[in-house]
Amino acid sequence: MTILVTGGLGYIGSHTVVELLNNDFEVVIVDDLSNSERFILNNIQEITGKKPVFYPFDLRRKELLAQVFDAHQIDGCINFAASKAVGESQLKPVDYYENNLFSLINILQEFKTREISNFIFSSSCTVYGQADVMPIDENAPLKMPESVYGKTKQMGEQILIDFAKAYHRKISVLRYFNPIGAHPSGKLGELPIGVPDNLVPYVMQTAAGIREKLSIWGDNYPTQDGTAVRDYIYVVDLAKAHVAALKKLIEDTSAEAVVDTYNLGTGKGSSVLEVVKAFEKANNVEVPYKICSRREGDITIAYANPEKAERELNWKSETSLEESLRTVWEWQKYLNARNS
Numbered sequence: 411m412t413i414l415v416t417g418g419l420g421y422i423g424s425h426t427v428v429e430l431l432n433n434d435f436e437v438v439i440v441d442d443l444s445n446s447e448r449f450i451l452n453n454i455q456e457i458t459g460k461k462p463v464f465y466p467f468d469l470r471r472k473e474l475l476a477q478v479f480d481a482h483q484i485d486g487c488i489n490f491a492a493s494k495a496v497g498e499s500q501l502k503p504v505d506y507y508e509n510n511l512f513s514l515i516n517i518l519q520e521f522k523t524r525e526i527s528n529f530i531f532s533s534s535c536t537v538y539g540q541a542d543v544m545p546i547d548e549n550a551p552l553k554m555p556e557s558v559y560g561k562t563k564q565m566g567e568q569i570l571i572d573f574a575k576a577y578h579r580k581i582s583v584l585r586y587f588n589p590i591g592a593h594p595s596g597k598l599g600e601l602p603i604g605v606p607d608n609l610v611p612y613v614m615q616t617a618a619g620i621r622e623k624l625s626i627w628g629d630n631y632p633t634q635d636g637t638a639v640r641d642y643i644y645v646v647d648l649a650k651a652h653v654a655a656l657k658k659l660i661e662d663t664s665a666e667a668v669v670d671t672y673n674l675g676t677g678k679g680s681s682v683l684e685v686v687k688a689f690e691k692a693n694n695v696e697v698p699y700k701i702c703s704r705r706e707g708d709i710t711i712a713y714a715n716p717e718k719a720e721r722e723l724n725w726k727s728e729t730s731l732e733e734s735l736r737t738v739w740e741w742q743k744y745l746n747a748r749n750s
């Protein structure tokens with residue numbers, strides 16, 4: 411079976427391509443390299459011994475996308491392609507709406523006319539805002555996210571629900587908590603393009619001396635040590651969940667519309683300070699930090715109830731925080747060697 415992976419050279423996409431190839435899927439990648447680099451394709455080949463087909467273009471170019479569907483018998487799509495920097499999305503709202511929603515709609519147009527099903531969408535726990543109850547399950551009420559980025563995810567989910575209903579298609583919406591870590595080979599990871607928006611790349615760059623100090627935004631939250639709490643999920647575990655979700659969609663041969671929604675997390679919340687300490691311990695390095703005032707829009711605490719994914723996908727996060735953080739440091743060493 412051939413799966414279109416958009417954004418397949420990006421952070422989560424590249425790890426998922428490896429898992430798909432290891433599970434004998436054929437993979438066609440479309441990625442415009444706006445937040446990734448070509449060497450990732452070679453590294454995927456080195457890891458798997460297989461080379462996916464790669465098209466470097468922007469999904470907003472409908473005519474090029476149609477040519478990909480003409481050239482390959484596509485059986486499903488995992489749509490990672492999106493702009494993802496929360497802060498930037500506030501400054502460039504129109505660009506974020508255009509990239510994240512037009513890309514999605516262009517793929518759905520092809521799915522619609524060609525009668526293809528099996529679509530997986532990268533959503534985010536940001537759709538829950540500050541949930542009232544922990545851990546967060548899939549029935550928790552959705553709150554309109556403050557960021558434009560978060561809004562594109564919530565709107566994307568809504569578009570997909572309407573699409574599935576109208577055309578009787580099968581969709582899986584995966585709400586990631588906080589993906590971290592790198593491939594055990596040390597050859598795939600989150601690329602340090604621009605100033606990192608997420609905690610772990612910042613920790614990594616501070617430990618490597620690229621940044622002077624890690625800023626911790628607030629130490630007076632009502633949590634175990636006053637810093638904000640999140641659910642950090644190892645990227646390879648996350649990639650495996652995509653394969654499990656895809657297999658479930660493919661095995662479902664009914665003609666009914668399906669919209670499966672899953673929270674993908676570990677079920678455990680870790681504070682910012684706990685992550686810093688775990689990183690220092692795992693890698694025997696120091697991470698200098700400073701406490702700053704809270705950042706507007708940051709939520710206090712979010713961790714998943716992953717039981718639905720365990721039950722229905724037979725999938726579970728397996729990798730500890732420390733182990734994940736060890737892979738991050740290996741990735742930094744790889745990047746250092748590449749740049750030297």
Ligand SMILES: NC(=O)c1ccc[n+]([C@@H]2O[C@H](COP(=O)([O-])OP(=O)(O)OC[C@H]3O[C@@H](n4cnc5c(N)ncnc54)[C@H](O)[C@@H]3O)[C@@H](O)[C@H]2O)c1
Nearest residue numbers: 417420421422441442443444445446468469491492532534
């Ligand atoms: N990383 C996270 O913390 C996180 C959390 C929740 C959800 N997500 C979502 O998961 C998905 C993947 O995230 P990631 O961390 O791997 O991001 P990433 O930026 O590493 O990967 C996205 C890839 O898509 C490509 N891309 C972007 N717009 C494109 C377009 N118009 N046409 C073709 N290619 C395009 C980029 O070049 C990049 O390679 C995104 O949809 C993101 O919003 C990420």
